Amino acid sequence: MTDKHIxxxxxxxxxxxxxxxxxxxxxxxxxxxxxxxxxxPLVALGARAAGSCRELAAVSDVVITMVPDSPDAEAAYLGExxxxxxxxxxxxxIDMSTISPVTAMDIAKxxxxxxxxxxxxxxxxxxxxxxxxxxxxxxxxxxxxxDRARPILERMGTPTLCGQSGAGQTVKAxxxxxxxxxxxxxxxxxxxxAKAGVDPAVIIQVLSKGLAQSRVMDQRGQRVIHGDxxxxxxxxxxxxxxxxxxETARAFGCSLPGTALAFELFAAMQANDMGDLDHSAxxxxxxxxSHTEARSQG
Amino acid sequence: MTDKHIxxxxxxxxxxxxxxxxxxxxxxxxxxxxxxxxxxPLVALGARAAGSCRELAAVSDVVITMVPDSPDAEAAYLGExxxxxxxxxxxxxIDMSTISPVTAMDIAKxxxxxxxxxxxxxxxxxxxxxxxxxxxxxxxxxxxxxDRARPILERMGTPTLCGQSGAGQTVKAxxxxxxxxxxxxxxxxxxxxAKAGVDPAVIIQVLSKGLAQSRVMDQRGQRVIHGDxxxxxxxxxxxxxxxxxxETARAFGCSLPGTALAFELFAAMQANDMGDLDHSAxxxxxxxxSHTEARSQG
Numbered sequence: 001m002t003d004k005h006i007x008x009x010x011x012x013x014x015x016x017x018x019x020x021x022x023x024x025x026x027x028x029x030x031x032x033x034x035x036x037x038x039x040x041p042l043v044a045l046g047a048r049a050a051g052s053c054r055e056l057a058a059v060s061d062v063v064i065t066m067v068p069d070s071p072d073a074e075a076a077y078l079g080e081x082x083x084x085x086x087x088x089x090x091x092x093x094i095d096m097s098t099i100s101p102v103t104a105m106d107i108a109k110x111x112x113x114x115x116x117x118x119x120x121x122x123x124x125x126x127x128x129x130x131x132x133x134x135x136x137x138x139x140x141x142x143x144x145x146x147d148r149a150r151p152i153l154e155r156m157g158t159p160t161l162c163g164q165s166g167a168g169q170t171v172k173a174x175x176x177x178x179x180x181x182x183x184x185x186x187x188x189x190x191x192x193x194a195k196a197g198v199d200p201a202v203i204i205q206v207l208s209k210g211l212a213q214s215r216v217m218d219q220r221g222q223r224v225i226h227g228d229x230x231x232x233x234x235x236x237x238x239x240x241x242x243x244x245x246x247e248t249a250r251a252f253g254c255s256l257p258g259t260a261l262a263f264e265l266f267a268a269m270q271a272n273d274m275g276d277l278d279h280s281a282x283x284x285x286x287x288x289x290s291h292t293e294a295r296s297q298g
Numbered sequence: 299m300t301d302k303h304i305x306x307x308x309x310x311x312x313x314x315x316x317x318x319x320x321x322x323x324x325x326x327x328x329x330x331x332x333x334x335x336x337x338x339p340l341v342a343l344g345a346r347a348a349g350s351c352r353e354l355a356a357v358s359d360v361v362i363t364m365v366p367d368s369p370d371a372e373a374a375y376l377g378e379x380x381x382x383x384x385x386x387x388x389x390x391x392i393d394m395s396t397i398s399p400v401t402a403m404d405i406a407k408x409x410x411x412x413x414x415x416x417x418x419x420x421x422x423x424x425x426x427x428x429x430x431x432x433x434x435x436x437x438x439x440x441x442x443x444x445d446r447a448r449p450i451l452e453r454m455g456t457p458t459l460c461g462q463s464g465a466g467q468t469v470k471a472x473x474x475x476x477x478x479x480x481x482x483x484x485x486x487x488x489x490x491x492a493k494a495g496v497d498p499a500v501i502i503q504v505l506s507k508g509l510a511q512s513r514v515m516d517q518r519g520q521r522v523i524h525g526d527x528x529x530x531x532x533x534x535x536x537x538x539x540x541x542x543x544x545e546t547a548r549a550f551g552c553s554l555p556g557t558a559l560a561f562e563l564f565a566a567m568q569a570n571d572m573g574d575l576d577h578s579a580x581x582x583x584x585x586x587x588s589h590t591e592a593r594s595q596g
Contacts, residue, residue, distance in 0.1 A: 171491065217476075248494070261559055
């Protein structure tokens, strides 16, 4: 095992099970989190806890980060006690957080100056995918770095090389746009149907057999019409992603009217205390607008 | 065969093959279209051409209509020489046009006064579904009328009883909302990706394996990124459907912000001479907004 020593930064609901898979696969792990208590379950499995990202980077062949947002990734890599302050040349850097493609490209450029190849590798599949090691991993960067990262990433899910630096984050952004608008379509369809007196279960049954079918409807339709909005993927994370996406659209000179509307409706979810509900709870905003509930009796 | 005599009104791109299936199944057909020439292929197969909807209704056990829009359906049923002016009690009326659920319920009420059961039975599946008799048929009305109509409808596709009068049109409306917003999501995802320099083929490949998957992406994604917008389902028909849907939303006291945005973007397609392109050409409006093209080289 060439890259035996892995440093893992960010041990939240996603990072915790991902790091655990790497320990179980025989990698030698050093871990870091702003909240020291989060390192304990991994230390119990044999990991060492580092005092900073800088200290972690100095003893790692590969550094993986899984943090909430662009500023957190910037702090982890570029901060005074960050990864780039301690890293040796040729250490492979893999940021698996969902952040702005622009930020991802910027950090990768600074890493390259130190001789460190870097990949952006955001995931979809949520905490269930993290636990089951079935994440879809969207990777941007050089093919050589991708080949080096592959055996590690395959312990956590299925990696796909999407293009050069930033391409992983871009494809993740595309994914979040499509999912948001598929949910918006489902929400408006079910609300119109409910107002017109049609059983939402019939609507899902008929639509899912035709051109209107989508995986969000297949996976979440039944739960939505029975009022079950337990996450899953919390709406506040999708809201954060849509915010990043619109900033990215600005950076690339791109106009996304549907995404902008979805962002505003996700903002309404946050304003109405729905941040910890599943993102499918978007329908509750459309229900509010139309003063109705699209629930099935069945 | 109790309902041997069928009157079929509206022999356009959909009605023509649908009526042909009924002749081939052994039904005795009388046909009518505003354009006399459209009756000729069916007369050649053994149908009789009537001089008006009224005359057609007088000799039919079952009347089927397949016309473009709500005013056409109103004219066919309620006009001076319309179906209700000539119909006998107990004649089964089936409107397979896509019209407003409110108009559908109104015509059905007037038919009921004459002792005629009526079903709204709009379809999805397009001209290919009509030719192959694989239409998805969304039916609103009484269960008894549905049972009576079923052997006829099954010659054209798969009927599903969705609820009382108007429910078929409502579910069709829901279908068109969901399809429009799935296309909007795909369009914005591909355009952002293209602006950020990612191959659209990679975006479709990754998204279709995850939560973002939709049948419109599966069926049309490859054609869209190669610039093939041959219909399929012409955008001007989807535009018409969205117009009906927003009027229906007004009638039922319903606010549908995503559908309203989709309607405006479909209006832009009509303004830009894209009415006869497939509805997937919605991406060309998003491309215009961002001054780019999301095309694959592969």
